[in-house]
Amino acid sequence: MGDKVAGIKQKGGFRACTFVFVLSALENMGFIANGISMVLYFKNEMHFDIAGASNTLTNFFGSTFLLCLVGGFISDTYLSRFATCLVFGTLEVLSLVMLTIQAYSKSLHPPDCGKSSCLKGAIAAYFYGSLYLYSLGCGGNRGTLPALGAGQFDENDPKGAKALASYFNFYLFATTLAAMIGVTAIVYVFIDQGWWLGFLISSVATLIGLIALAIGKPFYRIQQPGESPLVRVAQVPHSLPIPFLFGPKSLKPLEMILKYTRHKINIYKLKKTQSEEDYIFFSLEWSPILKSYIII
Numbered sequence: 001m002g003d004k005v006a007g008i009k010q011k012g013g014f015r016a017c018t019f020v021f022v023l024s025a026l027e028n029m030g031f032i033a034n035g036i037s038m039v040l041y042f043k044n045e046m047h048f049d050i051a052g053a054s055n056t057l058t059n060f061f062g063s064t065f066l067l068c069l070v071g072g073f074i075s076d077t078y079l080s081r082f083a084t085c086l087v088f089g090t091l092e093v094l095s096l097v098m099l100t101i102q103a104y105s106k107s108l109h110p111p112d113c114g115k116s117s118c119l120k121g122a123i124a125a126y127f128y129g130s131l132y133l134y135s136l137g138c139g140g141n142r143g144t145l146p147a148l149g150a151g152q153f154d155e156n157d158p159k160g161a162k163a164l165a166s167y168f169n170f171y172l173f174a175t176t177l178a179a180m181i182g183v184t185a186i187v188y189v190f191i192d193q194g195w196w197l198g199f200l201i202s203s204v205a206t207l208i209g210l211i212a213l214a215i216g217k218p219f220y221r222i223q224q225p226g227e228s229p230l231v232r233v234a235q236v237p238h239s240l241p242i243p244f245l246f247g248p249k250s251l252k253p254l255e256m257i258l259k260y261t262r263h264k265i266n267i268y269k270l271k272k273t274q275s276e277e278d279y280i281f282f283s284l285e286w287s288p289i290l291k292s293y294i295i296i
Contacts, residue, residue, distance in 0.1 A: 019216030030202025067139025092137025
């Protein structure tokens, strides 16, 4: 039993985070390089006009960062963070392989028609399918991978809390350094050697990072999924009852509002002389400029 406990305590830490750094760096290297080059790829190879290429890239980036929420939700509710990273990482590698095939095969390129978009039929389905599968894989990883690394430290331990702050510094350093390599080396390959080769390098780099992440499984502290975050969000209104539903002399709801909103709430009791009823006057100080006074 003692050996088992000792083995659990040995898991986590920066040794486990090394594998997270590898995937985050290699994946981000390809993502940044692809992102800043895709306008030219859309224009020159897929025959979009400038407006169409820019709009397609904007939709891709917007979808990617919105889908970060999907990755975070799944890792908190249904799968562990490690399993979620493997699933979305696999989707990302698959999408990059599909982009590589389309960039290499001229039969998957649309003819130049002089319009905003020349994509039609099966070519359009293949293009948008691979592009947004890539968006799903990237977004899911970005919503899960940093949390997987952060989970390798115990926040209740002072040393673990200090190491957690250092972890995010190293994580940012790894992704930034990889992005610098991507925007120089891989972009050069895109422009001078061919689009398919640049996508292939991104595919191989992400695959290597994914394999490294899988190899590190024995060293991870793997948190099991818990309650859905949507349930916790839905519980917030129930924990903040409206004061006048509980009578004017109940101060507990006001204390709860003060706790959760951190607004200054000044309570005054006004006595109405005609009916001898008590009223509560709220002064909600939202800012030094705007003050709202509500009489219930």
